[in-house]
Amino acid sequence: MALIQLKGVAHAYMAKPGAPEDYALKRLDMVWQDGRAYALLGPSGCGKTTTLNIISGLIRPSEGRVLIDDRDVTALAPRDRNIAQVFQVPVIYDTMTVFDNLAFPLRNRNVDRKEIRIRVHEVAELLEMTADLKRRASGLTADAKQKISLGRGLVRKDVAAILFDEPLTVIDPHLKWLLRRKLKQIHEQFRTTLIYVTHDQNEALTFAEQVVIMNEGEVLQTGSPQELFENPKHTFVGYFIGSPGMNLIPCQINGDAAIVEGAPIALGEGVAERGRAAGGELVLGIRPEFLRLRPTAEQGNVPVSVRLAENLGNFKIVTVSLGRLALKVKVPEDQEVPGEWAYLNFPPEWTKVYADGRLVE
Amino acid sequence: MNKWQDNRAWFLVMPVFLIVAFSAIIPLMMVVDASVHDISGPGNRVFVGAEWFKEVLGDRRLHDALRRQLTFSGLVLLIEIPLGVAIALAMPRRGWGVSVTLLVLALPLLIPWNVIGTIWNLFTRPDIGLLGVLLNGLGIQFDPTAAPLDAWITVMLMDVWHWTPLVALLAYAGLRAIPDAYYLAARIDGASAWAVFRYIQLPKMRGVLMIAVLLRFMDSFVIYAEPFVLTGGGPGDSTTFLSTYLVKLAGGQSDLGPAAALALIYFLIALAVCFAFYRALQNVGSGDQR
Incomplete structure (x- = not known):
């Protein structure tokens, strides 16, 4: 044992490695x-x-x-x-x-x-x-x-x-x-x-x-x-784990929220601050399983247009557009998917921010 | 079924049929014809039955030639197969060395056979040949035109030089087909270099080696041009192989009847070996699928 x-x-497989890519x-x-x-x-x-x-x-x-x-x-x-x-x-x-x-x-x-x-x-x-x-x-x-x-x-x-x-x-x-x-x-x-x-x-x-x-x-x-x-x-x-992988969308930080395509998205406590401190290229990540798709507007929800709903048997994968971005949402099979417009809810505890690829913790 | 359609098929088969008839069947039948007649001139022929066959089969010179032939083929296999495998094992597996070795190995295979004989004839001549002069200069008596042993050594050297590369190339192809995982697993299993050869490389080369053995046997069994150019079958009859003898009989002495009988016997031996070749190859194929 x-x-x-x-x-x-x-x-490195070469004899004299120099650059990190070697x-x-x-x-x-x-x-x-x-x-x-x-x-x-x-x-x-x-x-x-x-x-x-x-x-x-x-x-x-x-x-x-x-x-x-x-x-x-x-x-x-x-x-x-x-x-x-x-x-x-x-x-x-x-x-x-x-x-x-x-x-x-x-x-x-x-x-x-x-x-x-x-x-x-x-x-x-x-x-x-x-x-x-x-x-x-x-x-x-x-x-x-x-x-x-x-x-x-x-x-x-x-x-x-x-x-x-x-x-x-x-x-x-x-x-x-x-x-x-x-x-x-x-x-x-x-x-x-x-x-x-x-x-x-x-x-x-x-x-x-x-x-x-x-x-x-x-x-x-x-x-x-x-x-x-x-x-x-x-x-x-x-992105690699999960099917489909995590939604990764470029964002900025303004106050306590992440701004995606002009829409503010609430983050967990202190995340915005640490993200700002980390700097670099900021990306917001959320798994399709944790996104909620709503038919009507509620506080903090983001309006999106529904592009495609694929029924995979026991669940559906819905592709929605947020501005120029495409996001995937996993919804239960029995949930009705709105025809044209819908509202996305980002639960703050599952909404992650990455600076230059690494998680802001 | 429509009869007309069936007849048209004949036109499609005809070209092949004609080619085979003129290239193989008719000449062969003429040989059969000659083997049962005594022909002393145009239009002057007597049916003799199996006379020539009896004569040829009882011919001491034929027996000697056959014995020489088998000795030669046996030696060829004994030397060229292990040597070819050894060369293949020593060849580089990657890098620029691969193409260089392959090129060098392929060179002897690209030279016309009678040129090979000429090269070795010149190379070993005791008066002007590089090897002949060198050996005699060192005090070693060497003259393939006079000493039967020297002639044999020269013929063997020539054949080994000419054909070992073929065996090496086949063995090399067999080695290259072994997945890397086998070597890695053998290292994990703690196998020695000998065990790797015995249990991985040799079994994986079995198919190509089988082909190499059969090709080398067939080719050496019907060898003619190289020893004929090199030694002319001499000194005496010491390097007279079956085909050399056949040509002497048919061409030199114009004994068409015995020559035809010998040709048929030779053909049957070759056919038998071909059949063994075919069967062995089939077994190799099915062995891999099991």
């Missing part, structure tokens, strides 16, 4: 608590795989140190770290049986034969693959192959963390669900630290206790799915 720490870790992973300090399930979420090329490979030792970071249980492992090869990793493509050794595949990491580490037999059978039992142990691994389906990849990680007794690099990409949708549940079950049973890289927010939010959002080589926020939803610390997080 282990605590994994990244201290000032940064990585870095695939910008300076990162991060602690991965023992026994938790993390998801690393971000768009392609944001540095999540790089981060993962640095932890497992496939990549040696250009800067910084990696500590596992306070032991500096920065210079250690992957085989000398107690980390397992599962990749996007299921990796199996074609010519071997399922048993030999599972035994492979142990044989490479000179574990004795009896111990290997016991461990392999335990893991096969766990993965419900005991019946397949004697089969050639090359004949199996993609999800079974991916289970073997996972099994090669689980079979090592010392493994402190298992890293997953988009492991379900090539798996059929209905099997994805089963495999993810299996993963959760294994996690609950063994409390091994799991770090799961994905660009699919549903996968991340359902799988992980802690979600780490990355973009352009930076970690923008770490938190529970609920925290990320309710209190995004960065406009990117607001």
